[in-house]
Amino acid sequence: MxxxxxxxxxxxxxxxxxxxxxxxxxxxxxxxxxxxxxxxxxxxxxxxxxxxxxxxxxxxxxxxxxxxxxxxxxxxxxxxxxxxxxxxxxxxxxxxxxxxxxxxxxxxxxxxxxxxxxxxxxxxxxxxxxxxxxxxDAGGAAVIALVALTSYVVGVGVREQRERSRSLARRLHADSEALQNQLKAERRRIADELHDIVAHELTIVAMHARVLDRTTDPEVRHRSQKAITDASTQALADIRRMLGVARDQPSDDDPSSPLTQSFESALATTTRDLEDAGISVHVDRPADLELSRSVAVALAHVVRESSVNVLKHATGARTVTISLSVQGEGVVLTVHDDSPPARSAGLPPSGYGLRRMEERLRALAGSLRAERRDDGWWVVASLPTQR
Incomplete structure (x- = not known):
């Protein structure tokens, strides 16, 4: 010491x-x-x-x-x-x-x-x-006693004022830290929303724009144009909502937010986007499985991010398999594509999506494993059933 x-x-x-x-x-x-x-x-x-x-x-x-x-x-x-x-x-x-x-x-x-x-x-x-x-004499003693009492009262008042000032400073510091934490949480929330917009809707726009450059098939071009229109419209809506978040934080129960999208909705959106890109999707999940809201939202993020990664980095994939199963006290979500090695759509990777998925799952006592194998990319997310 x-x-x-x-x-x-x-x-x-x-x-x-x-x-x-x-x-x-x-x-x-x-x-x-x-x-x-x-x-x-x-x-x-x-x-x-x-x-x-x-x-x-x-x-x-x-x-x-x-x-x-x-x-x-x-x-x-x-x-x-x-x-x-x-x-x-x-x-x-x-x-x-x-x-x-x-x-x-x-x-x-x-x-x-x-x-x-x-x-x-x-x-x-x-x-x-x-x-x-x-x-x-008694008069002199009274004067000395009065001086002592006055000095004591002034001293106690000064000490109490110092303690009040320190207490106020501590409260101001605590309030400042709480405000900083709220600002950090808000920035992270906006960053998450922005990532979902850029990584999902704009990835779809970029992919289908490439399709339009490479095909003359009227049906394919019509499907790509519709996908670009839908994705652009959704991106604009998400950006407007994100601006609303910056002005006044919305409720966490906002169903239109990608951050709170249900697992079923994310699964349907993912299936549609992958099939529009010419990728066959196979879904295997228990019909009667009940998921808590936090687990369902976390799995929805995994499905969305995995589909974006397939579109961005798994060029050549023809099939994506999404499997949800119960194992012991938890659930395991597996997303597998059959893309060949060393094939990429040429879109810049950031790694942000995988990091955020890992953080979300760790917060729920879960885990994430993403790796390339001989037969394609595998993403495996494990979570306790009730969180």
Missing amino acids: TPAETTSRWRARAHVEPLGRSARVWLLVLVFAVLVADSVVRAVSPSDQSVLRAALGTFLTLSAGLFAWRPLVATAMLSFGIVAATAVGGTIESLIAGATVLGLVAVTCSGAVVTAYSGVIVACLITELIRSPSGL
Whole structure:
């Protein structure tokens, strides 16, 4: 443990509240001024004050200056100085100084330390009242008590104000962090939506635009033109909705959002898009399988992203098989295409879709495996049935 950590833990146990930088500067300036003034007064004015009492006065002043660095040490030294001054005959000035400094003790030290220090002042005050030669009467004692009470009230008020300021700063920091987290979540949501638009609808547009360049078959051209029109219309609708997300976050139950699309809807869309591209689709899934909403949405993402990857990177694929099965306590979704190796549609890969699928599945205690084998690409997603 470093010395700084040791000091921090010691302060926490002792409930020490060090003075701020500006307060330390003002305290040291005041202490220096008192020392100078005291020296000047003793130099220009004859006094019968003993050397010991003068030394004790200087000791008390210097002890007050220690509050700039070591409040507990300063309190202990002040207590010793006041007791010593009382023991050697006492001066009213030492009690006044001790009462004035009570506010500093209240600002920097714990309640127990303040109580102990106050007890020292009260004991010395009673001693001075009992000691007849001291010249301290009930009126003087009342003045010292009033100074101590005023100093204590001011000190407690300053400490409470510091605590309120720190509490407010902590709340502002927590609110700022919460806002930043909300902004990050919103950015990620928009990024996900943008990826779905670009990766799905615009991939379909690019693929069918290539088909139009390479075929003269009227039926094929009509089918590609319709696919381009549908995909472009859907992309525009998604972009408008995404702009709405940026202005005012929609409900997570928005059925038109790709982020919350049902598994059945994603399966139907995927089948249509792949078949429009001339790829045969075989679907195998249990008819009576009930999926929780979170699992269904995650599987819908896997189906959509896998179909986009087939269109972008699996040129030459003739068949895609989508299989959903129950295995133990979970479900396994398999998407397999029969594309040959080293064939690509030439569209730039990003890797974002696979990373986001892995993140979604991990959040639901699932897993994802995507790999090329001799017979084509395989995407296997596993999820617990109930999440």
